[in-house]
Amino acid sequence: MIHEVDEGLRRLLDGAGLAASGVEVVFDAPTRDWAARRSAPTVCVFLYDIREDNTRRGSSSGEVYDEDGFVVARRSPARWFELTYLVTAWASRPQDEHRxxxxxxxxxVSTDTLGPEMLTGSLAELGLTVGVDAGGTGLDAPAASDVWSALGGELKPSLGVRVRAPLAGISRVVAPPVTEGLLVRSVPRSGPDADEAARRLRYTEVSDPGQEGFGGSRDRHPQPARRRRGGDRQP
Incomplete structure (x- = not known):
């Protein structure tokens, strides 16, 4: 996704007339050694901070369909990231750099989003909006002076550009749809069961099958007859 955002910014700046003027757009780190090797007018778009936007994290998954309309995969929701760039101009004179x-x-500043013609790869497939915010950086992003200090170069006029882009979720392939009905196969018995192995199920006067099931009730002893008052047994 990061390289696709780089390509989108390059197409945006080239379309603004930089390519026609012979200005090269690069994404190198503007270190002291890099500046010494530079010879042509250049616009450097240096990515120095990447942070996830947790407020836009979703939980629902999407479905991927084939040409026949069947679900072939399920994709976890896209996760959004903020990419912060330091944009500088390099030329032989400060006036040319400022121009x-x-x-x-x-x-x-006239671009709020990267248009579809500027998106490639997964960004183009997702079809989601890729926002562009120029002239400022995120609240948690390092300051431009800290970036220049880390690079070991001299402080130059620069623009802070923040791009909010989605990272495509992980796709998991699902099983193919069922196209056949349930098939049941029966196997003939090899022979009749022995008398000792046969067990007749008895459900009479049995409400709880117990651990042995209903078949275990065949060995249960009959209940004793109730006694009448006076000592005689009731048959």
């Missing part, structure tokens, strides 16, 4: 940076700023 380049102004051209980039005019392009970014």
């Amino acid at each position: 380049l940076l102004s051209q980039v700023l005019a392009c970014l």
